[in-house]
Amino acid sequence: MIRQRPETTHLPWMGMRFLLLFSRQGRLRLQKWFTPMAERERKKIIRDMTTMVLARQPRCCNFLDWKDLKITYKRYASLYFCLAIERQDNELLALEIIHRYVELLDKYFGNVCELDIIFNFEKAYFILDEFLMGGEIQETSKQTVNRSIEASDMLQETLEEYMSKPAF
Secondary structure, three states: OOOOOOOOOOOOOOOEEEEEEEEOOOOEEEEEEOOOOOHHHHHHHHHHHHHHHHHOOOOOOOEEEEOOEEEEEEEEOOEEEEEEEEOOOOHHHHHHHHHHHHHHHHHHHOOOOHHHHHHOHHHHHHHHHHHEEOOEEOOOOHHHHHHHHHHHHHHHHHHHHHHHOOOO
């Protein structure tokens, strides 16, 4: 008897456009664009997002309508995480995506802060790429993402050890 694989459950497709991390002072710390866009348009969007989000009162909801998109943002310590999604997409799922990314950063850095992002931005991008790819969730399991990050760190350490040995 041939056993068939059970159907896996998939999260609904979500049309993410971009993810921005910026400080309370409006300084951009990380940006990820999931759709191609001219540099001039990106700069305008970054300026618009930082202005709109920073101008909002702390007790306001974390969702904004902007042009043909929904903006979901969340403040963690001194950083704002801002995710743009399609108008028909679920804002709460977008908020969960932001929270999951923060949890992954916390796990790696141990209570992540703005300085961790500034001085280790390549790791922050790597963690994001392990979690999201092309505007879609690549991996939902925190344990799987963490194992991938640990494996990458081990490979990097091994490579650095190998390169530091003299070649006779």
